[in-house]
Amino acid sequence: MSDVTTDNALSAGEPPVVETPFQRFRAEFFESRIATAALGVFGAIVLLAVLAPWITPQNPYDLAQVSVMDGRLPPGSEAFDGYTMWLGSDGSGRDLYSAILYGLRISLTVGLASGVIALLIGMAIGLVAAYAGGRIEAIIMRIVDLQLSFPASLVALMMVAALGKGVDKIILALVIAQWAYYARTVRATALVERGKEYVEAAQCLGISRFRIVFRHILPNCMAPLIVVGTVQTASAISLEATLSFLGVGLPQTEPSIGVLIANGFEYMLSGRYWISVFPGVALLLTVVSINLVGDHLRDVLNPRLKK
Amino acid sequence: MSRVLEVSGLKTHFFTHAGVVKAVDGVDFTVSKGEIMGLVGESGSGKSITGFSILGLIDPPGRIVEGSIRFNGEEIANAKEERLQNLRGNRISMIFQDPMMTLNPVLRVDTQMIEAILAHEPVSKQTAWERSRDALGLVGIPSPEERLRAYPHQLSGGMRQRVAIATAFLNKPDLIIADEPTTALDVTIQAQIIHEAQKLTKKTGTAMIWITHDLAVVAGLAERISVMYAGRIVEQGGIDDVIDRPLHPYTVGLLGSVPTANRRGQRLFQIEGMTPNMLALPEGCAFGPRCHARTDACGLQPSIEDIDGRSLRCFNPQRAAEAVT
Numbered sequence: 001m002s003d004v005t006t007d008n009a010l011s012a013g014e015p016p017v018v019e020t021p022f023q024r025f026r027a028e029f030f031e032s033r034i035a036t037a038a039l040g041v042f043g044a045i046v047l048l049a050v051l052a053p054w055i056t057p058q059n060p061y062d063l064a065q066v067s068v069m070d071g072r073l074p075p076g077s078e079a080f081d082g083y084t085m086w087l088g089s090d091g092s093g094r095d096l097y098s099a100i101l102y103g104l105r106i107s108l109t110v111g112l113a114s115g116v117i118a119l120l121i122g123m124a125i126g127l128v129a130a131y132a133g134g135r136i137e138a139i140i141m142r143i144v145d146l147q148l149s150f151p152a153s154l155v156a157l158m159m160v161a162a163l164g165k166g167v168d169k170i171i172l173a174l175v176i177a178q179w180a181y182y183a184r185t186v187r188a189t190a191l192v193e194r195g196k197e198y199v200e201a202a203q204c205l206g207i208s209r210f211r212i213v214f215r216h217i218l219p220n221c222m223a224p225l226i227v228v229g230t231v232q233t234a235s236a237i238s239l240e241a242t243l244s245f246l247g248v249g250l251p252q253t254e255p256s257i258g259v260l261i262a263n264g265f266e267y268m269l270s271g272r273y274w275i276s277v278f279p280g281v282a283l284l285l286t287v288v289s290i291n292l293v294g295d296h297l298r299d300v301l302n303p304r305l306k307k
Numbered sequence: 308m309s310r311v312l313e314v315s316g317l318k319t320h321f322f323t324h325a326g327v328v329k330a331v332d333g334v335d336f337t338v339s340k341g342e343i344m345g346l347v348g349e350s351g352s353g354k355s356i357t358g359f360s361i362l363g364l365i366d367p368p369g370r371i372v373e374g375s376i377r378f379n380g381e382e383i384a385n386a387k388e389e390r391l392q393n394l395r396g397n398r399i400s401m402i403f404q405d406p407m408m409t410l411n412p413v414l415r416v417d418t419q420m421i422e423a424i425l426a427h428e429p430v431s432k433q434t435a436w437e438r439s440r441d442a443l444g445l446v447g448i449p450s451p452e453e454r455l456r457a458y459p460h461q462l463s464g465g466m467r468q469r470v471a472i473a474t475a476f477l478n479k480p481d482l483i484i485a486d487e488p489t490t491a492l493d494v495t496i497q498a499q500i501i502h503e504a505q506k507l508t509k510k511t512g513t514a515m516i517w518i519t520h521d522l523a524v525v526a527g528l529a530e531r532i533s534v535m536y537a538g539r540i541v542e543q544g545g546i547d548d549v550i551d552r553p554l555h556p557y558t559v560g561l562l563g564s565v566p567t568a569n570r571r572g573q574r575l576f577q578i579e580g581m582t583p584n585m586l587a588l589p590e591g592c593a594f595g596p597r598c599h600a601r602t603d604a605c606g607l608q609p610s611i612e613d614i615d616g617r618s619l620r621c622f623n624p625q626r627a628a629e630a631v632t
Contacts, residue, residue: 196408197403197405197408197409198408198409198410198411198412200364200403200409201401201403201409201410201471202411203364203395204362204364204395204396204400204401204403205395205396205400205422205423205426205474206392206393206394206395206396206397206423206426206427207396207422207423207426208392208426211422211426215414215422216411216414219411219413219414220411220412220413222413
């Protein structure tokens, strides 16, 4: 048996192009038209929000530019300052198009910031739980269970009530409301990954525990984290809108989407639909596009659905 | 030849809810520098657990309850974790059965190999990369620079196992434990891998424990062989002695059940029954109930004795050998 010598006999069967997992993932992602369109819509929303100060006729936060004379104008009316209010104006005379773009800035900032912070915190806690095991894991996971037994909106509502108004406080409240989802996801995935052979192989190479956890296990947990991250970001945005709608989120002077919807709510039955509906559509588009992207990410990243 | 590894009286037990599983129950063997020792047995006979015990990688509820493992004269059974971590991958490496599973799927080959070097030696990344490249070249991987940039899924099974072997040899260890490294590969690749391993041990003087259930593999590879059954070594000796003239009825049965060309048309020898439940081993000789040479004496536990230049755990070696041939 030992005299079989063919040194270079294994080169056949290689893929001709070296393709990184990211390239393969990208190719699979753009196979879906809906997801591509959703990503496009979300990209456009982000772009509009970022460019808001340069592409809107009015800064709705600058009270000098807002005139009560322009209050409750229907879409297409001309404002006192001479520009056309394509989406109409709200009760305080804010141009809705400007207000929506500025409102999206706040909503997206709050959503993304709380999403990322909650992800980092939840990830760290989940990894510690999975890795430490035993009592520490039990304590952490019971806290997670306890928190997840309350609806996120209730937790966020209580936190905002306790913390007060303001963007930073809203972000903090949303982080507290959402870290547990990430912790649970990371722990579940990390437990599966920890039992895999490559971890044992890494142990056999004498690699330190810290490196095994962060360098070997964590990257393998990224797929579900990304999926949960997108869905949770969308839910953070709608949570913020909910809180603002209920009047406990952001102040009237800095209207986020939720505040705008709340402002227009009282005029709904008097036929001035635009004050609520247009911000509502903007929120809907944002949340739905993120969710569609998230859904498709789940399909692409799910190893069980791998082609 | 100097002894790299001396295992004596090793017992690794698992304390489960259902009872104590004596996965390894009194194993003795030694491995010398540059020597390849085959450790053979059925699934569940404790051969892999023996390997993991040497590396100190037995997870609860299992632990080494007795015995000594001397590595280059140093006692490493139940040694401190830091010491073991220092040995693992550095002085003692391991090669696993399934090369699909043992490489991290999201890290490139170079990342994983460089990491294995840097974990034990404060060299520059460049030096580590060069050593990884040379190691891949040594195990017969063409254009190693390219392969270093690849992800595991871009390599074939044989290629991945070569990467695993190259990684195991990276830090020029004194001992490599290969746990069924060729079982998941097809026969031609198997032969190549065995050849590479043999070549490398010769070149580097690394000792090797080759764990397998495949007697044919061991016959062409190892210098000595230890046959395990139910957590114990039942026969141990030079490869030619044991393969040509097996004395333990279990070894006799194993060899008899391998189909060969010169006994065409004849019924193969079959070992009766099933591997015993490790929670309820039979009284006396664990192989007793399945043995074709069993006598009344087998109700007692045979001890391991030196007979005819080998170690044997059987009361009736003569009867065993005659029964098949």
